[in-house]
Amino acid sequence: MIKINSCFRNAVIVTAIAFGSIAAQAATVNLKATLNTASEVPAKTGDGSGTLTATLDTSTHELKYHVDFNGLSGPATAAHFHGPAASGANAGPQVAVKATPIDSPIEGTATLTPEQQKDLMDGKWYFNIHTKANPGGEIRGQVETSK
Secondary structure, eight states: OHHHHHHHHHHHHHHHHHHHHHHHHOOEEEEEEEEEGGGSSSOOOSSOEEEEEEEEETTTTEEEEEEEEEOOSSOEEEEEEEOSOOTTOOOOEEEEOOOSSBOSSEEEEEEOOHHHHHHHHTTOOEEEEEESSOTTOSEEEEOEEEO
């Protein structure tokens, strides 16, 4: 009986350590995108540019983002994360920026669904900023992981 209890206890300890290791693997992932007119689909011309930096907590699915931009043809009228789409393809909005007016810098957070998180981690999301002159988007950048 002592050996069985001891084996059971050891099994419980090993299981607890394994689950602890899995929980410890939940990570914060750094993301980035370089926004420019040439990345829009179809491509645009102009002086607009920007950068997006973000973090994704893979356990809570919380996305925190920061976007700096300048040189647009006019005031930003909308800004979104779009997906799923590879570079060079278009997709619908997934996360809209709620700020009004949309000025640089943009700061925000969103809680993603597991499917959205997977698409984002697979490089299938992009961020773009729209203007009156370019209602489909003036600058865009594919979101990718960064170190």
